[in-house]
Amino acid sequence: METEVIFDKNATHNFHYRKLRGQLKQLVNELPKSRLSFKMYQVVGLPVLYLSIYLLALYNANNIALFYSLYAVLGITAVLIFINIIHDAVHNNFFKKEWANKLILVVFDLLGGNSYIWKKRHVLLHHNFQNVSGWDSDIEQAGLIKIFPNEKLTLLNRHQHWFIFLVYPLYLFNWILIRDFKDFFLSNRMIKKVCKIPRIEYFKLFFFKINFIFYMVVLPIMFGVKLRIALVALCVMLVTGSVFALLSLLTPHVNEKSQFPLPDSTGHLKVSWFEHQFITTNDVTLYNWFTRNFMGNFNFHLAHHLFPGINSVYAPEVTQEIQKYAKEHG
Numbered sequence: 001m002e003t004e005v006i007f008d009k010n011a012t013h014n015f016h017y018r019k020l021r022g023q024l025k026q027l028v029n030e031l032p033k034s035r036l037s038f039k040m041y042q043v044v045g046l047p048v049l050y051l052s053i054y055l056l057a058l059y060n061a062n063n064i065a066l067f068y069s070l071y072a073v074l075g076i077t078a079v080l081i082f083i084n085i086i087h088d089a090v091h092n093n094f095f096k097k098e099w100a101n102k103l104i105l106v107v108f109d110l111l112g113g114n115s116y117i118w119k120k121r122h123v124l125l126h127h128n129f130q131n132v133s134g135w136d137s138d139i140e141q142a143g144l145i146k147i148f149p150n151e152k153l154t155l156l157n158r159h160q161h162w163f164i165f166l167v168y169p170l171y172l173f174n175w176i177l178i179r180d181f182k183d184f185f186l187s188n189r190m191i192k193k194v195c196k197i198p199r200i201e202y203f204k205l206f207f208f209k210i211n212f213i214f215y216m217v218v219l220p221i222m223f224g225v226k227l228r229i230a231l232v233a234l235c236v237m238l239v240t241g242s243v244f245a246l247l248s249l250l251t252p253h254v255n256e257k258s259q260f261p262l263p264d265s266t267g268h269l270k271v272s273w274f275e276h277q278f279i280t281t282n283d284v285t286l287y288n289w290f291t292r293n294f295m296g297n298f299n300f301h302l303a304h305h306l307f308p309g310i311n312s313v314y315a316p317e318v319t320q321e322i323q324k325y326a327k328e329h330g
Helices: 011-030 034-059 064-089 098-104 106-110 115-129 157-185 199-222 227-249 273-280 289-293 301-306 312-329
Strands: none
Touching (some): 034 064, 034 199, 064 098, 064 106, 064 312, 098 106, 106 115, 106 199, 115 157, 157 227, 199 227, 273 301
16 A cells, blocks of 8 residues: 655744644634525535426427527536535534435436445545645546646647547536446555445445436437437536536636645655645635625635535635634744
């Protein structure tokens, strides 16, 4: 097994982290609890919206243009569910009981993902080792695109700026139809470093994947949609969702200013965990009605990585406090 990454121990940084955490705990206690109520409305409202759009698509199965358009909206809605609901639930930010948050994650399974393996990837690998080659599974690639600077540059990678916009619209295709299966069945996947998958999860993998294909493709055919049209509609949904997802999910960790620290031969990084969050995580400094109510404040990403246990509804104020503290203490 590959040597686990160990961060540099820095007493000063640990002190600042604990002090900042205390300040933020007090801040969050003073912020309105009514925001959490809105999140609970989203837990019910967004899945109901998704189901309504889907049923509307089935009802208008004879109108091909409208059918395709509604499937495109389904793709966007699925990403909104992920950003606003699933991402908080995976960090147990809705309910105090873990089982209740886990119940919400079933929605992710119904959308074609696999909540078990993604939670392991996201919490154990991405949050602990973001932007560390060989450990950050959230930006693990299939070889077509080079993201980590230390990766070997192939002939294909030299020209990726020409075809990257053709590859990334396939993001959800890869995630739903390929990547999850690789994580379950290939021994060289990153997730195998930190996770032994229970047998029941193999059953759930196939059960929910088949369920997704059934209601997205087979059921429309039963309502009179031709196979070709049903498959094209699925492609429309996944491509639309992929583009929207990458606009939202990629920039917090991958851009020209992002750093990708490398551990030495013994697995040690030259930065503390606290510093690592600052140099590998980016914010998109937007704050408006849309980012607050539909993007789940996902653009305030440093706050989330430093304090993933704080609900996203408080991310703007938490970010301001972090920014103020960082300026005061260099």
